[in-house]
Amino acid sequence: MANSKISALPIATALQGDESFALVQNGTTKRTTLSDIDNYVIATHITVADGTTINLSDSTYTSSTLIKFTFTATGGVENATVNLPSVNGTNTNRLIRFISDSTFTSNTRVSLTPINGATIDGSSSPYVINKEYEGVQLWSDGIEWFIVQKKA
Secondary structure, eight states: OTTOOGGGSOOOOSOOSOOEEEEEETTEEEEEEHHHHTTOOOEEEEEEETTOEEETTSGGGTTOSEEEEEEEOOSSOEEEEEEOOOSSGGGTTOEEEEEEOTTOOTTEEEEEEOOTTOOBTTBOSOEEEOSTTOEEEEEEOSSOEEEEEEEO
16 A cells, blocks of 8 residues: 555554654654654743733644733733634634732733634623633634533
């Protein structure tokens, strides 16, 4: 089967994680396994302030799987908005984790906002992070976002 088209190959059964497959890295084809990459995290650090709006649909965040927020607060109640990416297309089956650091208080809020008619657990309301070391993990099924896990 060395000269077969990919479309002519048999369909794989349930993967175990130790199967080898080809990967192109920096122009060189290499061998790897699913277990070598299944825990790969692409962390992004975002600093927000009152009135900040971040759009996770921007190409800067396409590969982000963990987003850590730092809040630059000046006092009083302060709000930032983070628009979630579209639920469909390349974001179908996407997991994104969000965490806040020690700069958060009950007066600082980041609203994770679904866009384009999407919802989070069936609600069009944003998920609000408003305390230090809070976290939530969201998953898209291509139709809506689901809260898979949260800590507070």
